[in-house]
Amino acid sequence: MKISKYLSIVLAVLALGVTGVSSAGTLDDVKERGHLQCGINTGLTGFAFTDDAGNWQGFDVALCQAVAAAVFGDASAVKYTNLTGKTRFEALKAGEVDMLSRNTTWTYSRDVDLKLTFLGVNYYDGQGFIVPASLGVSSATELEGASVCIQTGTTTELNLADFFRSNNMNYEPVPIETNEEARNSYLAGRCDVYTTDRSGLAATRASLDDPENHVVLPEIISKEPLGPLVRHGDDEWGDIVRWALNVLIIAEEKGITKDNVRAMAAETQKDAELNRMFGTEGEYGAMLGLSADWVVNVLAAVGNYGEIFEQYLGVNTDIGLARGVNALWTDGGLIYAPPYR
Amino acid sequence: MIIQIMVIVIVLTLLGFFIRNTLNNLELLGREAGYGFLFTPSNYDINQHLIEYNSRSTHLRATIVGLINTGLVAICGIVLATIIGFVAGVLRLSSNFLINRIVYAFVEFSRNVPVLLWILLWHGVMVHSLPHPKQAVTIADVSFLTNRGFYVPKPLLEPMFWWVAVALVIGIAGAAMFARYSQKRQEATGQRYPVIWINSAVIIVLPLLAYWMAGSPATLEMPVFKGFNFQGGLVLTPEFLALTLALAVYTGAFIAEIVRAGILAVSHGQTEAAYALGLKSNWTMRLVILPQALRVIVPPMISQYLNLTKNSSLAIAVGYMDVVATIGGISLNQTGRALECMSIVLSIYLCISLLISAFMNWYNKKISLVER
Ligand SMILES: N[C@@H](CCC(=O)N[C@@H](CS)C(=O)NCC(=O)O)C(=O)O
Numbered sequence: 001m002k003i004s005k006y007l008s009i010v011l012a013v014l015a016l017g018v019t020g021v022s023s024a025g026t027l028d029d030v031k032e033r034g035h036l037q038c039g040i041n042t043g044l045t046g047f048a049f050t051d052d053a054g055n056w057q058g059f060d061v062a063l064c065q066a067v068a069a070a071v072f073g074d075a076s077a078v079k080y081t082n083l084t085g086k087t088r089f090e091a092l093k094a095g096e097v098d099m100l101s102r103n104t105t106w107t108y109s110r111d112v113d114l115k116l117t118f119l120g121v122n123y124y125d126g127q128g129f130i131v132p133a134s135l136g137v138s139s140a141t142e143l144e145g146a147s148v149c150i151q152t153g154t155t156t157e158l159n160l161a162d163f164f165r166s167n168n169m170n171y172e173p174v175p176i177e178t179n180e181e182a183r184n185s186y187l188a189g190r191c192d193v194y195t196t197d198r199s200g201l202a203a204t205r206a207s208l209d210d211p212e213n214h215v216v217l218p219e220i221i222s223k224e225p226l227g228p229l230v231r232h233g234d235d236e237w238g239d240i241v242r243w244a245l246n247v248l249i250i251a252e253e254k255g256i257t258k259d260n261v262r263a264m265a266a267e268t269q270k271d272a273e274l275n276r277m278f279g280t281e282g283e284y285g286a287m288l289g290l291s292a293d294w295v296v297n298v299l300a301a302v303g304n305y306g307e308i309f310e311q312y313l314g315v316n317t318d319i320g321l322a323r324g325v326n327a328l329w330t331d332g333g334l335i336y337a338p339p340y341r
Numbered sequence: 342m343i344i345q346i347m348v349i350v351i352v353l354t355l356l357g358f359f360i361r362n363t364l365n366n367l368e369l370l371g372r373e374a375g376y377g378f379l380f381t382p383s384n385y386d387i388n389q390h391l392i393e394y395n396s397r398s399t400h401l402r403a404t405i406v407g408l409i410n411t412g413l414v415a416i417c418g419i420v421l422a423t424i425i426g427f428v429a430g431v432l433r434l435s436s437n438f439l440i441n442r443i444v445y446a447f448v449e450f451s452r453n454v455p456v457l458l459w460i461l462l463w464h465g466v467m468v469h470s471l472p473h474p475k476q477a478v479t480i481a482d483v484s485f486l487t488n489r490g491f492y493v494p495k496p497l498l499e500p501m502f503w504w505v506a507v508a509l510v511i512g513i514a515g516a517a518m519f520a521r522y523s524q525k526r527q528e529a530t531g532q533r534y535p536v537i538w539i540n541s542a543v544i545i546v547l548p549l550l551a552y553w554m555a556g557s558p559a560t561l562e563m564p565v566f567k568g569f570n571f572q573g574g575l576v577l578t579p580e581f582l583a584l585t586l587a588l589a590v591y592t593g594a595f596i597a598e599i600v601r602a603g604i605l606a607v608s609h610g611q612t613e614a615a616y617a618l619g620l621k622s623n624w625t626m627r628l629v630i631l632p633q634a635l636r637v638i639v640p641p642m643i644s645q646y647l648n649l650t651k652n653s654s655l656a657i658a659v660g661y662m663d664v665v666a667t668i669g670g671i672s673l674n675q676t677g678r679a680l681e682c683m684s685i686v687l688s689i690y691l692c693i694s695l696l697i698s699a700f701m702n703w704y705n706k707k708i709s710l711v712e713r
Contacts, residue, residue, distance in 0.1 A: 086670065086674050110677075113676075113677060114677040145567065145569050147489055147569065152670060153671065153675070158384045158385060160386075161386045164386075171386075172570065173386045173387070174660065175660040175662065175666070176660055188469050189488055192569045192570075
């Protein structure tokens with residue numbers, strides 16, 4: 001499996017050699033194709049997982065569905081491609097996927113040097129560590145000499161090196177490709193510690209048979225703003241993904257939900273921003289090359305940001321993440337969207 | 342000749358097309374190809390580095406660390422595979438039915454399963470069935486077998502150790518001279534010294550003597566369990582062991598068949614003729630059969646060495662940090678310099694392959710039959 005992924009990098013490189021880089025018309029390509037190609041991770045409880053019917057679900061997947069609903073009015077018009085930390089960017093650049101929604105950290109070099117365009121943040125995260133409770137470790141500064149499982153090709157691999165170096169500690173990095181393998185190696189005791197984004201740790205912990213025997217250490221060693229991205233220069237298409245995310249956030253702010261959106265859209269609202277979003281005022285949909293009621297389609301399909309969060313990650317799920325900094329700005333969090341005007 | 346030229350022209354044209362198109366596309370993406378990143382800090386750590394390395398070292402150094410790791414697996418793998426191959430190949434010709442069948446089963450089983458599966462299997466077995474460092478299996482009080490690797494004492498050499506190395510070189514040179522002298526003497530007088538014994542003694546005793554006279558200039562650093570892991574000593578990680586053993590057994594099985602075929606290729610008449618001349622049977626093997634068999638064995642064997650070296654790039658499957666995993670993996674990914682990194686990896690493998698085949702051609706020429 002890993003080999004095939006590796007191959008896909010090589011193919012992607014070759015593809016760069018043979019094909020032309022697709023031009024600005026991603027929306028046209030997507031419409032013509034009849035479905036969206038969305039890059040998600042290989043499996044992470046809550047973020048991207050298959051339900052009993054074998055369909056992909058999750059916090060990151062919901063964003064793909066939102067974009068599909070925006071373009072086609074059909075949230076299921078998506079073909080998912082599972083990408084590892086290593087294969088994701090080449091796959092995007094080679095045009096294998098139209099967008100990435102795969103807990104990817106927005107960094108300077110990815111933005112500027114890798115030429116990717118990040119469209120916002122759907123989860124403010126930071127890197128942490130998980131250890132078996134039996135180790136009796138209560139702080140990451142006690143990890144001198146430990147073996148640490150780490151996903152290659154991620155920002156977390158670099159933060160890890162910095163953290164141990166700046167604390168003058170030694171460690172053995174155990175490089176691993178996917179979250180699933182990391183989980184297996186961690187459980188087999190190949191490493192003492194697994195480190196990744198804390199949301200990923202919570203998800204991984206939730207997938208263990210005995211979550212109570214594993215603790216996430218208190219240290220947060222980095223900033224990991226996670227969000228969707230497209231290719232540089234793909235601006236029109238990027239706008240669609242950006243605003244698909246933004247309307248989810250605005251909807252939460254305005255109390256529009258999956259269940260009430262159709263009813264609300266049927267009536268003229270006092271709040272003109274709602275009318276603009278529902279397409280009953282102005283020509284906002286057309287500006288993006290979408291239908292007038294695209295926002296209604298998005299919200300009816302996936303619900304607002306808060307609903308998605310609660311459904312896949314919230315305190316009532318196995319993962320049980322509190323909103324924390326991912327609360328709306330009106331509740332003292334960082335989640336904030338520009339106005340729909 | 343015409344065909345070769347045509348092929349070369351076609352390949353070059355295609356290559357040119359690829360390169361031009363790629364550069365064009367990179368330009369469209371606003372990127373230019375360049376190797377400057379090689380001299381910037383890599384920012385990642387590598388668990389096995391035989392030379393000084395940390396996350397402040399450059400990508401170039403990471404490449405060299407990876408290359409050395411590749412070399413380590415290749416050399417250990419080749420030595421082991423050759424031993425396994427020769428033993429299995431000779432045993433395969435044994436007249437003992439049981440031995441013969443067991444070796445046959447081993448050979449067929451080993452070489453008919455894709456080597457990637459062997460690597461994953463070995464790694465899985467080591468990581469999942471060996472104990473945690475806390476419950477390490479202790480071997481002879483100084484070595485420890487765990488699912489994090491095999492920890493052995495590490496020799497720490499003091500400066501005086503030089504003398505031992507010098508003694509070894511002198512010993513080998515002396516042995517070579519003695520072998521030549523005794524060969525001459527045998528040709529002249531028909532009498533033989535027990536060359537093998539004398540030479541072995543010289544090669545072993547001389548360095549030992551030097552070691553003793555220099556005042557034992559080496560100590561052993563013992564691995565000790567501290568905190569989470571064994572610290573100190575030398576560690577062979579499960580990734581290294583799985584890769585090396587899997588490649589050695591797999592390639593060894595092919596070499597066994599090559600050795601068997603090589604020996605069978607020498608016609609039985611040669612043996613009979615040697616016996617008729619009164620040669621003892623081990624002399625027959627050494628002076629008549631093996632020299633002829635080697636001529637058949639060596640070329641395919643070297644291509645097996647080549648295969649092993651190239652297959653070592655499967656290291657990535659278990660996270661062994663070879664040259665593909667460093668410059669072709671993490672560096673590539675963190676810098677996004679896919680073309681540059683892949684071109685480096687490709688050239689490295691190309692160089693290794695060309696070197697090995699150049700050696701093969703040289704050797705082939707040297708041992709080919711001289712018709713008189
Ligand atoms: N945010 C980091 C790490 C992202 C990452 O790879 N996260 C892991 C664990 S949270 C993951 O999604 N794994 C799923 C997979 O293996 O595909 C980055 O962008 O480099």
